[in-house]
Amino acid sequence: MAWPRTLIARLKSLNWRQQWPAVAVFVGALALGGVLVAVAGIIPIKASSGHWAITDFLLHFAMERSVATHSLSIQAPELAKASLVLRGAGHYETDCRFCHGSPRLRYPPIAQQMTPPPPYLPETVSSWEDRELFYIIKHGVKFTGMPAWPALQRDDEVWAMVAFLRVLPEMDGGEYEQLVWGEIPVSLEAEEAPPAVTKSCGRCHGVDGLGRGVGAFPRLAGQNRDYLYASLEAYGQGKRPSGMMEPIAAELNSEEIKALARYYSGLPPYQPPLPPLREAAAIERGEAIAKQGNQRIASCADCHGPSSIPRNPDYPLLAGQYAEYIILQLELLAQEKRGGTPYVHLMDPIAHRLSPQQREDVARYYTSLTPSGSVDPAKGAP
Structure with a gap:
């Protein structure tokens, strides 16, 4: 086919210095035409009309290519963890199923009247990589009603959603309800x-x-x-x-x-069983840090127990708490992404000075404690 070469040759032969006024007039006319069309209000924006097939194709193609490009540098963590899946399930039930459905209701009637309608995720998540799902959940998608994550600092929560979406296609209605509600x-x-x-x-x-x-x-x-x-x-x-x-x-x-x-x-606190012997060394190291501190941090027990002295009731009790939860909070504090009560700033320098191993040791120590041994007599009422 010779016409592409002919067209290119003709474009090269044009004297653009002489033609630019005409080009400028043409571009200006297009812009003015667009403004007039918008002012006239003749373009329908009703969701009930849906998209033309070509419009739908172009929008989805552009979204897929954008997500693929912008998610290239994202590295997925290990997602096959029960705790991650459970965290994601709770949020999905609260905020996602109303648009994307669940095994109990595949296509919520109201959401299906959106343009474009939200996809039923159990049938579509397999077409996306983990990093791509993370990018979509975290940043949302313009012009679709898909919002960005409410707290962009919390990548751990976004990965929990990805972990849940990976197991969602395998669930029936009963399994979904059991996971979400327990x-x-x-x-x-x-x-x-x-x-x-x-x-x-x-x-x-x-x-x-x-x-x-x-x-x-x-x-x-x-x-x-x-x-x-x-x-x-x-x-x-x-x-x-x-x-x-x-x-x-x-x-x-x-x-x-x-x-x-x-x-x-007012509920009875958790009474942990005896910890396994394999955690004895970590618990001993954590106890030393919690009770005595070290050259870089003060004693944890001064604020969080166990101790017989009254403490500020705005400080959380840690005895019997999940080790995984304590570790996550210390990581967020070290990254300055946690926030919280008016006293949270006291923890920022401490979390920075704890190594990952020390965070885990302290967490193992506190999760092994019986809460009754560190009940705070200074419980107050708001």
């Missing part, structure tokens, strides 16, 4: 729980406050009431970043927060 016991605690507990909080932290058993969520039972209140306030105000907790806490009023703090602080 066992909601019929008990005196459940009957006396504030509505928010049975509606949302209990799904992750348990009606009994013990956190579903795999370290995905912190244990709240027996925690300082003031600390729980201050933490929920910090989440709701965006002072403690979390794409999972912020949307929930932001909808709670002061009385609801007080009720939740009072309820969970």
Whole structure:
């Protein structure tokens, strides 16, 4: 075919210095035409009309290429962890299934009237790499209604969503409900729980406050009431970043927060079993740091126990807490991504000075403690 070469030759032969006024007029006319069309309002923006097939193709193609390019440098962590999957499941049920469906309801009727309609994820996630899913979940997609993650600092939460999406296609409705809700016991605690507990909080932290058993969520039972209140306030105000907790806490009023703090602080705390012998060395090292500190940090026990002296009720109790949760909080503090109550700044320099091994040792020590041995007599009320 000779016409491409002919066209290129003709373009090269043009005297652009003489032609630029005509080109400028043409470009200006196009711009003016676009403004006039927009002002006239003749272009329909109704979602009910859908996209033309060519428009739909071009938008999806452009999105796929953009995601592939911008996610090239992202490295996925190990995702086959029960705690990661469980964390992702809780958020999916709260904020994602209303658009993307679940094994119990594949295509939510309202979301299907969006343009473009959100995809049913169990049928589409296999076409994306882990790094690409991470990029989409974290940054959202323009012109689709897909929002960015509410707390861009929390990559750990975004990876939890990716981990959950990887197992979602294998679930039926019953398995999905079991993973999302767990066992909601019929008990005196459940009957006396504030509505928010049975509606949302209990799904992750348990009606009994013990956190579903795999370290995905912190244990709240027996925690300082003031600390729980201050933490929920910090989440709701965006002072403690979390794409999972912020949307929930932001909808709670002061009385609801007080009720939740009072309820969970009044539950019996977790009583850990004897730790396995293989953790004895780590626990011993962690105990030395927690009780004595070292040349770089002060004693942990001064603020978090175990200790018989009264402590600030805005400081969290750590005895019996999941080691995985403590390690994550120390990592976030070291990265200056955690935020929290007005006293959280006291932890920033300490977390920076702990090595990864020391963080794990301290966490193993605290998770081995019986909370009754470090109950704070200074529990206050907000």
